[in-house]
Amino acid sequence: GDSVTQMEGPVTLSEEAFLTINCTYTATGYPSLFWYVQYPGEGLQLLLKATKADDKGSNKGFEATYRKETTSFHLEKGSVQVSDSAVYFCALFPDILTGGGNKLTFGTGTQLKVEL
Amino acid sequence: GAVVSQHPSWVICKSGTSVKIECRSLDFQATTMFWYRQFPKQSLMLMATSNEGSKATYEQGVEKDKFLINHASLTLSTLTVTSAHPEDSSFYICSARGWGGSRQETQYFGPGTRLLVL
Numbered sequence: 001g002d003s004v005t006q007m008e009g010p011v012t013l014s015e016e017a018f019l020t021i022n023c024t025y026t027a028t029g030y031p032s033l034f035w036y037v038q039y040p041g042e043g044l045q046l047l048l049k050a051t052k053a054d055d056k057g058s059n060k061g062f063e064a065t066y067r068k069e070t071t072s073f074h075l076e077k078g079s080v081q082v083s084d085s086a087v088y089f090c091a092l093f094p095d096i097l098t099g100g101g102n103k104l105t106f107g108t109g110t111q112l113k114v115e116l
Numbered sequence: 117g118a119v120v121s122q123h124p125s126w127v128i129c130k131s132g133t134s135v136k137i138e139c140r141s142l143d144f145q146a147t148t149m150f151w152y153r154q155f156p157k158q159s160l161m162l163m164a165t166s167n168e169g170s171k172a173t174y175e176q177g178v179e180k181d182k183f184l185i186n187h188a189s190l191t192l193s194t195l196t197v198t199s200a201h202p203e204d205s206s207f208y209i210c211s212a213r214g215w216g217g218s219r220q221e222t223q224y225f226g227p228g229t230r231l232l233v234l
Contacts, residue, residue: 043122096165103162103165106160
């Protein structure tokens with residue numbers, strides 16, 4: 001079945017540092033890929049997404065590129081801020097054309113802590 | 117943009133009582149709604165999927181008589197935790213899938229409901 005693997009956290013960075021959170025997936029065809037962010041005590045917010053190979057999703061300075069050849073969707077940000085401290089979830093939605101169903105599959109989440 | 121609301125955001129109840137959580141999609145019609153449960157520092161666990169006017173599909177291991185889901189309309193779904201016990205204490209998150217102004221169907225999440233059963 002489908003699966004998403006994220007790097008374990010917590011990841012602790014100083015403000016203005018470069019961020020990478022790795023995400024790889026296993027699925028048939030071309031699933032849609034997402035990054036969600038969860039701030040303390042809140043639900044999930046869609047951060048960015050990519051729906052086909054080589055697409056780059058971007059939002060609020062965060063970027064992720066859909067790499068079919070490496071089945072990856074790593075999240076990056078050039079300069080993190082304290083306000084970016086949150087838990088980040090990588091997720092995939094199956095390729096409908098391969099009959100993959102209608103459910104999001106989440107990674108386990110990676111906690112990011114940004115310090116001054 | 118598309119918004120999903122949940123009510124209440126916090127609920128504390130006594131063991132044995134039932135608790136109802138509402139989930140509404142604002143400004144868009146949800147083709148499908150989902151209910152998740154999240155334990156501290158863990159990922160989301162899908163409990164059930166529901167479509168308007170039909171019975172919910174529960175994930176393996178989720179008691180359908182314990183967690184009653186009613187999907188009354190394209191914008192409202194409710195989760196009722198019946199005869200709640202302390203082990204039901206958790207963070208419940210609903211999600212609605214729809215067009216929400218996007219050219220593709222997208223899944224939007226509610227802010228979550230924290231349930232504490234004493």
